[in-house]
Amino acid sequence: MAAVTAHVTPQERARGEDVGMTRVLSKPLSLRDLGQALSEVTGTEWGGKAWSGSELLAGDAVPDDIRRVFRESCQASVATLCRARDADDTAAILAELHALRGALGVFNMQHMAALCMDLEQDVRANGVRACSTGVKQLCDALQTSVISPPESLHDLLERMLSLADAKAPEDAMAQIAVLARQAQQRLRDG
Structure with a gap:
């Protein structure tokens, strides 16, 4: 389980981990940051780049x-x-x-x-x-x-x-x- 918040203080991170959060991510959240966190949590390999190509992600294409x-x-x-x-x-x-x-x-x-x-x-x-x-x-x-x-x-x-x-x-x-x-x-x- 992961949480996303605009207020990631060390105390907030600790509180999240105390209730079972695997990761506490801060806003604004990019797809790249989310991909990296999910890779770490699931133990899968992360290539460092989600996609390549279009304008929506300032140069990175999305499906x-x-x-x-x-x-x-x-x-x-x-x-x-x-x-x-x-x-x-x-x-x-x-x-x-x-x-x-x-x-x-x-x-x-x-x-x-x-x-x-x-x-x-x-x-x-x-x-x-x-x-x-x-x-x-x-x-x-x-x-x-x-x-x-x-x-x-x-x-x-x-x-x-x-x-x-x-x-x-x-x-x-x-x-x-x-x-x-x-x-x-x-x-x-x-």
Whole structure:
């Protein structure tokens, strides 16, 4: 049994081990860290690299079924965020942003995770109504970069240009930044 927590202090680790946890891992958890821990716990050999290839893990490919589940999960998060925004439900927004931030961290989408964290802080400080635009921008960025990502570098650039040419380009800046990071990663990967 393993635990994942954002607060891994020596005391927390000891408490987890006292109740039977084989490993206590810290957030944000990467698939690579999880693979290493599972390898150690099960006594199997770890090759040090989970997969090789795609954009979701900043250069590491994932199997199609995991990619599909991640995209479906993000799509469900977008729906939940929109419902919570429309209902002015602070607790639901904060819970969904926290869960989404963790999922994005696992897939090494740190910029998107940081957007979630910033939005969480804004919602706590100012309420849901004051952050409605931020919720929409995050949902749009998720749609653009995760749920329906561009297939090629050319498509990435076309999408960035169309966002920049929009009537309210300042609202599109988060999406453009995410797409620019994807383009940068694709250029690095060759």
